[in-house]
Amino acid sequence: MSRFTVPIRQSQKGQRDITFAILASAQGHRMKSYCPKAMIPVNRKEVLLDLTLERILSEYPRSDIVIVTGFKSEAIEKKIDRRIRIVENQLYDQTNSLEEARLAINNCTNSRIVLLSGDLMFNSQTIKNIARGDSCLIYDDNDQIQDDDVGMSIISSKVVNMSYGLDK
Numbered sequence: 001m002s003r004f005t006v007p008i009r010q011s012q013k014g015q016r017d018i019t020f021a022i023l024a025s026a027q028g029h030r031m032k033s034y035c036p037k038a039m040i041p042v043n044r045k046e047v048l049l050d051l052t053l054e055r056i057l058s059e060y061p062r063s064d065i066v067i068v069t070g071f072k073s074e075a076i077e078k079k080i081d082r083r084i085r086i087v088e089n090q091l092y093d094q095t096n097s098l099e100e101a102r103l104a105i106n107n108c109t110n111s112r113i114v115l116l117s118g119d120l121m122f123n124s125q126t127i128k129n130i131a132r133g134d135s136c137l138i139y140d141d142n143d144q145i146q147d148d149d150v151g152m153s154i155i156s157s158k159v160v161n162m163s164y165g166l167d168k
Helices: 048-059 073-079 097-106 124-130
Strands: 018-024 064-069 085-088 112-117 150-155 158-164
Touching: 018 048, 018 097, 048 064, 048 073, 048 124, 064 073, 064 097, 073 085, 097 112
Parallel strands: 018 064, 018 112, 064 085
Antiparallel strands: 150 158
């Protein structure tokens, strides 16, 4: 089940024609954090989610933004602007980021959707570039994949497979 704090509005042509969906339901177990990963402090004044929202809104000020929450959802709900929609993954502790993505996509009115992981930091240039073109995927190619990480098979600069447990 999902719940909304702001109703979905059909966008007018040329306005809000892109939705940024931030997947932010996870707890930072490995970081020994007792808050959602998106609420990890990055400096004395801001948390990771603040920076992500600031960078999205600086490049796409009229964009539609959906945040999928779960663990300690109320911490994120209290912090964000009321124009941003919240979709709560009430089964966050039993599901994964694919369920977050499904909830986000099902609650979008635009055909252009950018899915962002709430626990990653993106610079403004990346936000600007990923939303302007065709489908894309940002990945780390430093060859340090862990057994519990999602791996990719890339052939001719195209991702052909994504899965857990791929050989290094």
